[in-house]
Amino acid sequence: MIERLLGTPYERRLLGGGRFSGPTAWLIAIMMFVMLSVAAAGLALAGSARLVSEGVARRHMAQITDGRSTGAAAVAALRAAPGVVSVTPVPEAELRRTLERWLGPSARDPDAALPIPVLIDVELAPGAAVQPVAAALKRAVPQAELISNSGRLGPMLRAVNSLAWLSAAIVALVALATASAVVLATRSALAAHRATIEVMHGIGATDEQITRLFQRKIAVDALAGGLAGALAAGIALLLISAGSLASAGEWTGGRLLGTLDLTLLALLPFIGAALATVVARRTILHSLRASL
Incomplete structure (x- = not known):
């Protein structure tokens, strides 16, 4: 051979x-x-x-402009929506630390007249449709918006x-x-x-x-x-x-x-x-x- x-x-x-x-x-x-x-x-x-x-195809971000009073309702609606695996509200302190990079120390002052949006991280199950989740969020909080992470990346x-x-x-x-x-x-x-x-x-x-x-x-x-x-x-x-x-x-x-x-x-x-x-x-x- x-x-x-x-x-x-x-x-x-x-x-x-x-x-x-x-x-x-x-x-x-x-x-x-x-x-x-x-x-x-x-x-x-x-x-x-x-x-x-x-990974990002299943991850979305719910955003509510100046919606501290409606944040809990949005979280409850998202958790009850079909196909949702996890719902994690982003802490306000973390958002203020992020804004501090551009706005300075005043961004961390709770008394400052700075509108901080409510952000909620939403993860869907593989193959789950996003439309029913967005509809459930809109019914609970009409001013809320569900943004796909894949579009930004x-x-x-x-x-x-x-x-x-x-x-x-x-x-x-x-x-x-x-x-x-x-x-x-x-x-x-x-x-x-x-x-x-x-x-x-x-x-x-x-x-x-x-x-x-x-x-x-x-x-x-x-x-x-x-x-x-x-x-x-x-x-x-x-x-x-x-x-x-x-x-x-x-x-x-x-x-x-x-x-x-x-x-x-x-x-x-x-x-x-x-x-x-x-x-x-x-x-x-x-x-x-x-x-x-």
Whole structure:
């Protein structure tokens, strides 16, 4: 099995060099490091946007302008509404501390003629409709308004999703650059072994046999380089995310990278090796046929 993958000792001596002896393996290792790092960042961004979007889609804020006398009625109506999981009034002291950043110490003075709205944090059950809750609130307190948190975070989530798509575009560009580098490396290898190829043609070797010989060497180099780059990227990501991803996951309420994301990242070295093999095969066949 190993000999079939690596080739016979005679075939390895024919092309010379060992693992990581040429530029192909090192080049693919560097490219794979970049691809996997960028792909992991993009998937983490997409995961964070998804988790935040799912979280805020169920969270709303009830607002009553100058409604201290009707706050209790609004809370009771919201708690009795269908699909409501929790109702949490925001303390007035917390609102005054927030306003103090812009209005100064006078915002914390209870005697100041400062209209403080009543804010009530409302969380709905998954799949619950917001219209019945808003209607129940309006019946109890006509001047109350139910505001969706997702609307306020929409621009931020769109920006995060745009960055995730940008990461995907960078991965595609790096893959294209890798394929171009493999083409150049393959042509260089063919030129370096031109005399060997002519001798093999002279003793009856076909283009397909010569192609398999070079293709196997490039495939092994690509796989070794891809795995080395993936290992380096994995170590770097683990060191970086030791604390940051954990705290980000707690903030968003779940894991930023799911099982499907991790599986895709693990498959990247093998996808890269397959891409390099296909590109090398087409390049070798085209070069051999063009030289006839």
